[in-house]
Each structure stands twice: as C-alpha cells, then as structure tokens.
Amino acid sequence: MSYLAHLSDRKVVAVSGDDRVRFLQGLVSNDVTTVAPGQAVWAALLTPQGRWKADFFILVDPDEPRLLLDCAAVQAEMIIATLSKFRLRSDVSLRLADLVVHAAWGGLPDVATVENAIVAHDPRLPGAGWRLLCSEPSPVARADAASYDLHRLVLGLPDGVRDCEAEKTLLLEANFDLLNGISWTKGCYMGQELTARTRYRGLVKKRLVPIASEVPVPASSTPVMTDGMEVGQIRSSHDHCGLAFLRPSEVDSHLTASGHRIVPRIPAWLAMALTPKPDPDLRPEETQP
Numbered sequence: 001m002s003y004l005a006h007l008s009d010r011k012v013v014a015v016s017g018d019d020r021v022r023f024l025q026g027l028v029s030n031d032v033t034t035v036a037p038g039q040a041v042w043a044a045l046l047t048p049q050g051r052w053k054a055d056f057f058i059l060v061d062p063d064e065p066r067l068l069l070d071c072a073a074v075q076a077e078m079i080i081a082t083l084s085k086f087r088l089r090s091d092v093s094l095r096l097a098d099l100v101v102h103a104a105w106g107g108l109p110d111v112a113t114v115e116n117a118i119v120a121h122d123p124r125l126p127g128a129g130w131r132l133l134c135s136e137p138s139p140v141a142r143a144d145a146a147s148y149d150l151h152r153l154v155l156g157l158p159d160g161v162r163d164c165e166a167e168k169t170l171l172l173e174a175n176f177d178l179l180n181g182i183s184w185t186k187g188c189y190m191g192q193e194l195t196a197r198t199r200y201r202g203l204v205k206k207r208l209v210p211i212a213s214e215v216p217v218p219a220s221s222t223p224v225m226t227d228g229m230e231v232g233q234i235r236s237s238h239d240h241c242g243l244a245f246l247r248p249s250e251v252d253s254h255l256t257a258s259g260h261r262i263v264p265r266i267p268a269w270l271a272m273a274l275t276p277k278p279d280p281d282l283r284p285e286e287t288q289p
Helices: 020-025 073-084 111-115 145-155 192-201 268-274
Strands: 003-006 010-016 041-046 052-060 066-072 093-096 100-105 118-121 130-134 207-213 223-226 229-238 241-246 255-257 260-264
Touching: 003 145, 010 020, 010 073, 010 100, 020 066, 041 073, 052 073, 052 118, 052 130, 066 073, 066 130, 073 093, 100 145, 145 207, 145 229, 145 241, 207 229, 207 268, 229 255, 241 260
Parallel strands: none
Antiparallel strands: 003 100, 010 066, 010 093, 041 052, 052 066, 100 130, 118 130, 207 241, 207 260, 223 229, 223 255, 229 241, 255 260
C-alpha cells in the first residue's frame, strides 16, 4: 500500500544562479554535484565549529536552473540569511519558492500526482520513500503528517529540528554518517574539520537510537536513566515509538524515562556503530582492564 502526506511543517528554498552548485558545495556536508533528477541529497549546514545548525534535502528543478532545499519551515528564513552571508561575489540568489512538500512511502502514488511534482528518492534508507515538491497540497494525500512521523521513527530517521540541538549536536551523533548525509571525499566545507576528526577517532559519545515503550514515550528532553545514572535523553516521539540520544555502552542496560521502561530497537544499519571502539591514541597495553 502506498501513502502520501502533505508536510505542512516544511518549506522550500530556491537557490538560483550560475554558481549555485559550487556555492553550496563549499558550505554543506554532502556532495552537491551528485544531485540529479530523481536523486536528492540530504545534507547539513554546520557552524564553523562543526555543530549542527540545519539540514535539508537538495533537489534539482528539472524545468528551471535552480536547486531546491526541502527544509523545516521554522528554519527557512534562517537558512536563507545564513547562506546569504557567504554569497560575496558569487552568482547566487536565495528565496522561498512557491512549492509545498509531500512525503510518499510504501510505493509512489498515482501517475498523475507524480507527473505534476518534482520527485526524488529519500536518500537516507531504501525504505524511506520519496520527497515530492508540488505547487499546492495534493488532493490525493490521504495520509497525514502524524503517519509520516511514525514511519520515520520506526525506521530511525532523525527530524533535525526535533532531534538535534542547534550548535551542539555533532553529525555522527545524529547518524548522518550512516544515513548518507556526509561526503567523506568532496573536500572542505564549513565545519568539516571536526566532523572528519570525530570519524577518525571513532569516539562518538552518544548516538540517536530508535526506542519503544509500553506507555507513550515521555516528552522530549526527558532524561534516560539506568541505575540512578543519566545515560541519555529522549528526543522526538509519537505514541510508543521515539528516538533518544544514548551512550552506545548502555543500549543493553535496563533503561527508564520518567519511571517507565524504554527499550532500544537497534536496526541493522546502526548496530555496528554502537559497538565500542578503542581510542586510537591509546597504546595497546592501555586498553587492557
């Protein structure tokens, strides 16, 4: 069965001008040169210190020479203002586009809907679905944003504004490295140094982990506890599913939030990253108990 939902909490920023690809390439975490019709790129905008500031899907407009950023509505103006600071003499213009965002999963909707939209695969996971940019909300969007929210939580996909802390979260903490949100070969971009160093050292102190609970998951920012010690924090959730920042060493512990048991649901794509790794700066004898 296919599902289509209008995401009213998203907006679209248009990036036009002859320098649009080169301009974004030097500022975001992923390789903008790989954006193509039907192929979106998921990327983050970081602070100069390498902390998350925003993230968005980058799509190409097949009818106009411009790139389209599918972003959180509450961040759209900030994204335009931040990127504009780096325009200098580049041939680039940024503005809000008159497009609305939809998400599809389980299968694409009918042909007529697809023909009237800019469509690209969600590049994070094969089962994530598609992003659709339309001129107006689709009359065949029978699912709602809450249904899409549950879909992404079951898969373990982050929602930047709800799951990341602005100017604090590292990309590897939010699993951008595992969900095709970072290019390790494109060269420099703003915040690249800390991102690369975190990967090299392999010392990610926390990861965003899908969780389940027998009761509705407690509110965002609720501490996750084990044996009276805080080992994480709840982020976004919907009913009995959610995401939480957890220390990798504690995912097998008895975890609670607000006195209720929560259970990590570790997908295959995340499992290896939760395996503790030795500090590469330690000598072998220093890793012995």
